[in-house]
């Protein structure tokens with residue numbers, strides 16, 4: 001019998017069995033089968049879990065806690081973990097536990113878009129962007145379950161820019177929201193592994209931040225950016241203390257060492273590989289880092305499948321509890337209430353929070369009146385909606401086998417390396433490098449020190465199922481994407497997403513009806529700002545992206561070339577002409593999933609995150625950001641939760657602490 005044969009002893013050793021060369025050829029078809037079956041895998045798992053949860057049904061009696069936290073996402077997980085150290089906390093989450101596959105960073109992208117883990121929101125049809133999406137509607141994924149969007153996001157850990165937070169301090173009139181004021185709260189939960197300055201990094205916190213074992217072409221991207229004059233910097237780190245090379249950054253002066261203005265100009269402007277909230281290749285934020293370790297506390301009660309429908313008020317405007325339950329989404333059909341003797345804290349995310357506030361009578365009076373909801377506080381809830389819109393510049397094909405081509409590289413060995421060593425391509429959530437920089441428009445406004453563009457680099461090739469996969473993620477028309485990717489599939493490749501990091505366009509979220517089960521109306525108004533600033537910045541960003549990928553030695557060596565097929569919808573235009581790129585931007589523009597601002601500090605909540613005009617109610621999630629930071633939003637959300645918890649603990653200090 002051949003040494004390669006599958007012998008009985010191999011059947012007892014699954015790893016040896018998987019690594020057997022007989023298995024390798026059937027691995028790829030099996031892999032595709034698994035990837036295509038995620039919907040089924042998730043629904044089977046969650047159905048079983050729900051039945052089990054139902055068997056542990058809680059009593060119908062109203063319960064009283066010190067604090068009630070609504071929503072167990074990136075923010076809620078931290079708030080519940082921090083407060084339950086000292087107080088009795090009830091954490092309510094509409095979804096369930098994270099699915100085991102969600103801990104594998106490299107699989108994250110395949111997992112969203114299913115009702116068990118995703119709220120599956122969609123925007124209203126857009127006029128100026130996302131025009132290759134089905135019905136021009138952008139799909140707005142949002143995580144459902146303990147861990148929230150942190151279970152399904154790309155996990156890119158970037159805090160934002162110094163000026164983002166100094167701007168928050170200006171808007172709120174509270175210097176504690178300035179960069180200097182918030183750095184301690186970023187550091188508080190950080191367990192950082194990487195180069196950087198102690199002044200800006202934490203090393204003993206709950207959340208490991210590190211580079212994955214697999215960085216792929218991340219450094220090629222950073223080297224290419226350096227060729228264009230950008231610096232390789234720690235994007236979460238210290239302001240620069242060194243100068244930049246001659247000719248760098250559009251001819252800015254050199255030798256900045258002793259120039260304090262220049263130092264702050266350079267703060268967080270540059271490129272780097274990405275560090276993530278992962279530990280030995282396992283996703284950490286927020287569930288594993290914050291919530292899981294707190295679950296054994298007697299002071300923390302977590303109710304899953306608990307869809308909160310309304311905040312309860314007494315004495316006119318004092319929040320004292322919540323009502324949760326219903327039919328499909330609820331605690332197994334029970335209608336329940338719970339009371340908070342101190343405060344109710346809403347962390348239901350940028351869409352969930354304004355919805356719950358409005359259903360409870362806190363929102364624009366006219367809108368609530370139209371729906372017959374009695375108005376408790378007339379506030380601009382749902383207004384000020386912002387998101388990062390990105391242009392999906394895909395694919396650059398490569399002549400060198402440097403990218404991840406799923407059917408070639410996602411081998412059995414990669415799986416066993418992830419399981420047993422925490423190594424390999426599955427340790428990476430996908431995006432390998434990033435950079436922030438300013439357009440000429442920002443510079444002309446005198447804001448060259450506050451980047452308005454961001455690049456995300458993915459050294460991943462188009463695989464057989466890419467059209468189906470990308471279409472599902474972004475609600476794109478699959479036949480068009482199939483046509484567009486036809487010459488890229490199966491070839492080594494990479495793509496970048498060029499993002500407007502400081503959008504001027506503002507949208508809104510409104511209720512679709514007065515029932516908690518009515519869908520919300522999401523209008524981001526992408527690229528609708530009256531001066532077209534967002535569009536013009538993206539145009540510049542796209543040109544810079546092409547330059548970086550096609551005209552640098554780093555990528556020339558790899559033979560990088562952009563897709564030679566015209567994007568459906570732009571085929572009538574001269575290929576790669578100015579009008580072609582304008583059309584491309586409007587059509588192949590996708591959400592980066594960074595919505596925020598719908599219960600903003602300064603207009604809906606105070607700088608202490610208290611809802612204006614009512615008592616004992618706070619909001620502590622992405623909704624409170626008056627302007628979203630220039631980078632991804634999870635790190636800043638976790639900072640808000642950390643600072644918010646601190647504010648609460650300070651206020652209730654020494655008051656009925658549970659030992």
Ligand SMILES: Cc1cc2nc3c(=O)[nH]c(=O)nc-3n(C[C@H](O)[C@H](O)[C@H](O)COP(=O)(O)OP(=O)(O)OC[C@H]3O[C@@H](n4cnc5c(N)ncnc54)[C@H](O)[C@@H]3O)c2cc1C
Pocket residue numbers: 070071072073074075076092093094095112141142143144145146147148149150152153154155156157158306307308309347348349350352353356592593594595621622623632633634635637
């Ligand atoms: C696909 C995707 C990719 C992303 N990639 C990145 C990235 O790489 N880096 C980054 O920094 N950011 C990323 N983000 C954004 C980031 O994940 C969010 O900004 C962050 O998670 C928001 O945290 P949150 O606590 O405000 O909301 P969430 O984490 O969404 O938490 C809200 C929670 O509230 C629950 N909830 C809502 N309504 C109710 C209700 N009525 N009753 C009970 N529970 C309710 C939800 O189920 C959810 O668990 C991404 C987001 C998505 C969706």
